[in-house]
Amino acid sequence: MQANRETEPQLALATTTVARPRPEECATARRIAAEMGCPYWPRASLDKTCADLDGLLVVERENLALWIAGQRFCYHPNMAKLRVCALQQQRKDALIDALQIAPGASVLDCTCGLGADAIVASYVAGPEGRVLALEAAPLLALLVERGMASYSLADDPDLDLAMRRVEVRRADFATYLRKEADAAWDVVYFDPMFDESIAHARGLDLVRCLARPGGPEPADLHEARRVARRRVVMKDRRPGRSLARLGFAKVEESRRVCYGVLPAW
Ligand SMILES: C[S@@+](CC[C@H](N)C(=O)[O-])C[C@H]1O[C@@H](n2cnc3c(N)ncnc32)[C@H](O)[C@@H]1O
The missing domain is CATH 3.40.50.150 (Vaccinia Virus protein VP39)
Structure with a gap:
């Protein structure tokens, strides 16, 4: 077995929603936080807290987006x-x-x-x-x-x-x-x-x-x-x-x- 096989990148993550979220989007963000073992931060609290994060998972209206180093990643089926x-x-x-x-x-x-x-x-x-x-x-x-x-x-x-x-x-x-x-x-x-x-x-x-x-x-x-x-x-x-x-x-x-x-x- 390779030495790195059990090692995932250890990112400090949190989940949140877009501004003015619908209740179901908050629920999804909480569910994903529990699944990923990371905190859920209501959008309004973000400015104060996200400086220490590596990545932020944002439950948007249509997508789940991952923000890392100012870049937004979203699923796309490539080729x-x-x-x-x-x-x-x-x-x-x-x-x-x-x-x-x-x-x-x-x-x-x-x-x-x-x-x-x-x-x-x-x-x-x-x-x-x-x-x-x-x-x-x-x-x-x-x-x-x-x-x-x-x-x-x-x-x-x-x-x-x-x-x-x-x-x-x-x-x-x-x-x-x-x-x-x-x-x-x-x-x-x-x-x-x-x-x-x-x-x-x-x-x-x-x-x-x-x-x-x-x-x-x-x-x-x-x-x-x-x-x-x-x-x-x-x-x-x-x-x-x-x-x-x-x-x-x-x-x-x-x-x-x-x-x-x-x-x-
Ligand atoms: C080159 S990508 C595959 C691209 C894919 N064929 C496509 O069409 O998009 C290789 C993927 O395998 C995953 N991977 C590597 N080792 C794995 C393992 N032991 N079990 C499951 N997935 C693994 C990696 O995390 C990575 O996402």
Whole structure:
């Protein structure tokens, strides 16, 4: 097990609401405070108290926003929209080709992040399929779970539905996999935060700030192969050094990333 696996960024957080909140927004802010183990501060008391904070979670009318160092972060599904558009035009998606999934498939995404990959997989798996996305970083899991439930891509209802179908769970894949039954999912997928991907991440600021670093160990992959009915897939930056180190066979490559496969046991 990696040394940093149990270490989350220890942010001093509080929750609050927008000015003139509705009662239900105060209730949500209190609930989130309890869930995250941080204080709830009524908006009116903020000026006096927030100097010592690293981050502030603000329950807005439509969103949950995280303020860190004067920057506002809010959930967005990253590249999922463009990628689903491409699939609708019968163009290829390297992840889907690597996962080899079709309607009805079940996918365990061990590294949710902003969930763009999970949304694309959910779009392809359809209403008969299932996508569960695990996220170890508590703040990220909170923002993504709430964001996926409310974010709307108004011009593409199919995409909205695909996003709503993704189940997000705050969990460490190392723990989750060891408790999961044999052959429980068609495909188990990893897109880890290798050091390289942290250094190069663009458009993933929220993930970069909050994510848990590191990737699966050989023992985790052993469990993943037991849990997968068909295959285990991992994404890596080109040229795929982590794939090679962990024994994956490279199957798909695009300009910046590549995918590898391990067969199920
Ligand atoms: C590169 S991001 C994934 C991006 C994602 N594929 C997407 O499309 O948005 C990797 C994510 O995995 C999470 N993660 C890292 N280690 C984990 C673990 N042991 N269990 C669950 N999630 C983990 C990180 O916190 C981070 O959010």
